[in-house]
Each structure stands twice: as C-alpha cells, then as structure tokens.
Amino acid sequence: MTTRSETQTDAQWLGAEIREVRKARGLTLADLSRQVACSVAYLSRIERGTTKVSVELLAGISAALSVDPAWFFPKRRGSGPLERAHVVRAGDRRPLSGMYTRPTVELGFKDELLSSTLSGECYLLLSRFAPGKGNPPDRLEGYVFEGEQHGIVTAGEIVLTLGGEEIVLRTGDSFSYPSTIPHRFRNNATTESTMVWAMAPVRISW
Numbered sequence: 014m015t016t017r018s019e020t021q022t023d024a025q026w027l028g029a030e031i032r033e034v035r036k037a038r039g040l041t042l043a044d045l046s047r048q049v050a051c052s053v054a055y056l057s058r059i060e061r062g063t064t065k066v067s068v069e070l071l072a073g074i075s076a077a078l079s080v081d082p083a084w085f086f087p088k089r090r091g092s093g094p095l096e097r098a099h100v101v102r103a104g105d106r107r108p109l110s111g112m113y114t115r116p117t118v119e120l121g122f123k124d125e126l127l128s129s130t131l132s133g134e135c136y137l138l139l140s141r142f143a144p145g146k147g148n149p150p151d152r153l154e155g156y157v158f159e160g161e162q163h164g165i166v167t168a169g170e171i172v173l174t175l176g177g178e179e180i181v182l183r184t185g186d187s188f189s190y191p192s193t194i195p196h197r198f199r200n201n202a203t204t205e206s207t208m209v210w211a212m213a214p215v216r217i218s219w
Contacts, residue, residue, distance in 0.1 A: 025062030033131040048077035135213035142200030155195030163189040169206025
C-alpha cells in the first residue's frame, strides 16, 4: 500500500490518485495515452507529480477512467498527517458506483469506498441495496472474475446466489469465497439492506 506523507505536493497527490484509478481499471499508461491523445511520457510525469495537469486534460483523463474529476480531490481532514492520509470520515466517502460499467439498476446496489486508497492489495466498500420486490422474473447471470470477496451484512437481508445455491444472509452473517465462483446479490427485504465487504485484488470494472 502506498504511504502518503505530509510532504507530498498537491501535484504528487493528484498524480498518485490518477495512477490508482488507472491501475484499478486495468489500464496501462499506453492505454490511457491513446484515449486522451497525450504522450505516455507526459502522463508518466503527471502521475509522478513532476508536472501539473491542465483542467482540460484532467477532464479528459477523468472521462477515460469513467470517474468524476472530484474523485481525485478527496477530503483529507484530521489533526495529524497520518490521520489525514489514512482515515476516511463517514461524510467524506467517495462513491464508486459511477465508475462501474454496469448501471446501478442492473447491479441492484450503490457502493461507497471505505478505504483511504486504491493502491493496496484489497479495498473495503459499503454497499447499499434499495428495498427489493421479491424474486426477479428471470434468473440473473452471476459475476465471475479472479480474486476473492469477504463481507458481512450490517443491516437487512441479502440473498447471495453463489454457484447454483441461493443463500439468505441476515444482519451479522458474513461470507468469504473465491470470486471465480459465479455470484450475485439482491435485497429481498422491504427496507434498505447494507453490506460491508472487501475485494481483492483491487478491481474497478463491474
């Protein structure tokens, strides 16, 4: 995990944020370069914080990475440098759902990033499931990708479809499994359900 210090300049901090999202997207500098019509060398300098990025180029990078430009400027509050670098206050969480390739209506939940960074080996997130309306008319395909998932239901009731099984998870129930097993979540309750979970490796490409 990248350790950030109080001595970092604003340009270095911004560059680190851009690099985190690019890697979480599974993109190389060459991939990003082709999308924003900017040289690999210049993008590398931006990520290292040795040059400043224009508002126009930052907008282009944000669009290529499917993230709001505000993502790169998280609130960093606290009395000490380590607190500001590593603690995320409840009101300062960054939304993840806008970065996904699938819309919220298809996924059935909205995510917030609980981790202070995407540069580690895993990341922690909070999922909010809108009230459900029973079983879907058609069986939905599960998601499959390399890695693992661990989580706990913090409120409500979640139905986890894991492989060919449907598993009801209630408040306090937890789970862990390799994400190579087809999986899908839904809220079958009449109120919002929430879940805190960790995913590894860092991957933002639902």
